[in-house]
Amino acid sequence: MRTAEVVIVGGGIVGASVAWHLTEAGCRDLLIVERESHLGKGSTGKSMGGVRAQFATQPNIQMSLYSIPFYAAFEERLGHPAGYRAQGYLFIATRAKHLDYLETNQRLQKSLGLKQVGMMSREEIVDMVPQLRADDILGGSFCPTDGFVDPYSVMVGFTTRACEQGATLWRSTEVTAITHDGTGITGVETTQGPVSTRIVVNAAGPWAAGVAGLAGLNLPVEPMRRMLVPTEPFDGVSHQVPMVVDMTTGFHFRPESLGFLLAWNDPQEKMGFNTNFEPSFIEKILTLAADRVPCFENLAVNPKRAWAGLYEMSPDHHAIIGPVPELRGFFCANGFSGHGAMHAPATGRMVADLILHGRTAVVDNVEVLSPARFAKGELLHETAVL
Ligand SMILES: Cc1cc2nc3c(=O)[nH]c(=O)nc-3n(C[C@H](O)[C@H](O)[C@H](O)COP(=O)(O)OP(=O)(O)OC[C@H]3O[C@@H](n4cnc5c(N)ncnc54)[C@H](O)[C@@H]3O)c2cc1C
Numbered sequence: 608m609r610t611a612e613v614v615i616v617g618g619g620i621v622g623a624s625v626a627w628h629l630t631e632a633g634c635r636d637l638l639i640v641e642r643e644s645h646l647g648k649g650s651t652g653k654s655m656g657g658v659r660a661q662f663a664t665q666p667n668i669q670m671s672l673y674s675i676p677f678y679a680a681f682e683e684r685l686g687h688p689a690g691y692r693a694q695g696y697l698f699i700a701t702r703a704k705h706l707d708y709l710e711t712n713q714r715l716q717k718s719l720g721l722k723q724v725g726m727m728s729r730e731e732i733v734d735m736v737p738q739l740r741a742d743d744i745l746g747g748s749f750c751p752t753d754g755f756v757d758p759y760s761v762m763v764g765f766t767t768r769a770c771e772q773g774a775t776l777w778r779s780t781e782v783t784a785i786t787h788d789g790t791g792i793t794g795v796e797t798t799q800g801p802v803s804t805r806i807v808v809n810a811a812g813p814w815a816a817g818v819a820g821l822a823g824l825n826l827p828v829e830p831m832r833r834m835l836v837p838t839e840p841f842d843g844v845s846h847q848v849p850m851v852v853d854m855t856t857g858f859h860f861r862p863e864s865l866g867f868l869l870a871w872n873d874p875q876e877k878m879g880f881n882t883n884f885e886p887s888f889i890e891k892i893l894t895l896a897a898d899r900v901p902c903f904e905n906l907a908v909n910p911k912r913a914w915a916g917l918y919e920m921s922p923d924h925h926a927i928i929g930p931v932p933e934l935r936g937f938f939c940a941n942g943f944s945g946h947g948a949m950h951a952p953a954t955g956r957m958v959a960d961l962i963l964h965g966r967t968a969v970v971d972n973v974e975v976l977s978p979a980r981f982a983k984g985e986l987l988h989e990t991a992v993l
Contacts, residue, residue: 610803611638611775613962614795615810616782616818618643619651620758621940621947622810623765624955626774627685632959635773638804639766640797642781646766647759649812650947653916655835655870657850657861658949659696659753660721663712664989666925667946668719669970670953677952678756687764690757694861695849699732699739699747705854709748716750724750736851738844738902743855755850755861758948765955785822785937792822792936806936806962813880813917815941824931827981828942829878830917833870834888839907840865844900851899858895867906869896884915918945923986928954928976929961938962939978944989 612634615622618641626639643649658678660671681689700706709726716724727747733739735749770776777799784796785807794803809826811818819826846862853859858871871892889908896903921927921942931937940958943950953969960967967973974980975987 608801608803609638611636612804613637613806613808614782614802614804615639615808616795617641617649617810617812617814618646618766618776618778619649619810619812620762620765620951621812621943621954622808623762623769624951625808625810625940625958626769626955627765627772628955628959629962630769630772630774632963634959634963637774638802639769639774639776640780640782640795641776641778644779646778647762649814650916650919651758651762651812653835653914654758654948655861655868656690656755656758656948657696658691658756659750659850660716661696661698661712661724661748661750661753662989663708663715664925664987665715665719666970666972666976666987667950667989668716668721670926670950672720673953673956673969674950675752678761679752681761681764685764685768687760687767688757689761689764691754693752693754694847695749695751696753696852697727697732697735697747697749697849698852698854700745701743701855703745706746713748721750723752724748736844736848738900739851740899740901749849753850756948761948761951782818782821785818787822787934790935792934806938808938808940808958808962810940812941812947813919815919815939819939822934822937824934824937826927826939826941826978827922828927829920830880831878831920832876832881832915833872833918833945834884834913834915836869836889836892836908836913837863838866838869839909841867841906843902843905853895853899856895856899858892858899860896860900869893871895878920880917882915882917884910884913886910889913919947920944922981924989925987926950926954926976927978928957929973929978931978
């Protein structure tokens, strides 16, 4: 029977990062099992690629403080492009409570070592993005090291190097069962046959609850559709602008190719695996776009180029990372709630550390992200979810 020290279920950006970090740490006997014939068909290939350290809680900020410098050095370290562009994230506030919120967050961000973040006046915001409608803007916050990556390229880079360092990738192979002896993992069943292992990493993105269910575990991760609308080429706004987030409506956009990528999380969206793009979304998002950036009224959009993918929502919008207490050898790398691309490097390091050493220094208190927190009722609270 095939054996592996570690089996990673899911070959998206998270499974790839876990694999690379494990091989870097010297654990070479590992198997990535991906049910699709091509990598990136899950959330990774649908992502907007935003990376930011402007969060409201310590674990999210610290995961970004590992991941963003990692992305900055990715190409040098892995010899493969991450597509990191440090164009920043600009949050714009039109209400006093939003400004208070940004200021409070910045105190925490700075206390954890994010030096570059700063508050912005309306004038500074208009200087940065002159096309914004600014009559109601009170101020905002900006961090120049935030920006974007190419999640697909990152995934390929991690996987390629992990495989060069000993990892094996099985494509077109589904994990169909996870076996255990009552206390610990003994193996997995796959469509290519059984694999004997003591350690399984759940990196199945929006399908994570189903994979946990194969081991008889309850994991509170639910899929939720998110839609993105790329525009046709447009040069009425500079392509050097940051990711701009209108805090009043949640509309955000960033430059992409010769046009822009428009995003908005419809509060009416329900949990579920629906990934059909809803054409009526285009009119809704263009209305929000033209309201904040009047020249966006002239944007052209080809509905055939728009797409939908799935966020992997956890109950408190924070990642679920670490071993489950009920079953020795089952590790979670799940529930990123839309931040899995930016937090993949930190997650890979944390999961590798936890498997190999039982502890990690990436965040001060990794147990707050433990899957055990839900049973204990110790949920985290993050309000800056995009
Ligand atoms: C529209 C959209 C915009 C987004 N924007 C951002 C953003 O700006 N910034 C950001 O950080 N994140 C963003 N995200 C979220 C980000 O894309 C995800 O958090 C991230 O890709 C999760 O990666 P993953 O590897 O965990 O999951 P996935 O990429 O979904 O990979 C999981 C893999 O597991 C495989 N799998 C599942 N079950 C099995 C099984 N039983 N056997 C074998 N294989 C299995 C699947 O086929 C899949 O390939 C966005 C997501 C969407 C949809």
